[in-house]
Amino acid sequence: MSNVEGFDVERDQWIVKKLYSLIEIDEEARKRGEPAIQPYVLEGQPEDEKLTTFSNEKGYREAVYEAIQYAADQASKQERIILCYDGFVRLKGVRMDGLLYQVYSKDNTWLQFAQGYRPKGLFKQYKRIGDLVFVGEEEYPI
Secondary structure (H helix, E strand, C coil): CCCEECECHHHCHHHHHHHHHHHHHHHHHHHCCCCCCCCEEEEEECCEEEEEECCCCCCHHHHHHHHHHHHHHHCCCCCCEEEEEEEEEEECCEEEEEEEEEEECCCCCEEEEEEEEECCCCCCCCEEEEEEEEEEEECCCC
8 A cells, every 4th residue: 555656655645545445445346246336526534524426327427527526616615535436547558447536635736546447247357457546636627
């Protein structure tokens, strides 16, 4: 847990600990063969966290959009926010499935992280590919 490719883990230990615990929870769902995770937003303080999930009823893209909008709206009210959804990431030039995590930090930036994976299929198991990667910083969640 002391390594996130491209990210100074000493910068914020809460981010690192929380991301790894969320990855484990999300991976367990994948290993059971559950479909794409519902987008969610985790917000609040370490001792008082709130998890909000967004329904896939109108389609997954709409749920992701609603989660992004909600996270952006909460940024002025919360000290820490983690937005998560299933998407795609390019690692070493190859497009693959990825768990995408966007973390709101105290300095009004959104830190982007990605964890690549191979989906569970008919004759193959779910598999995490590579390490959690720090993608960069943005002014708004994307």
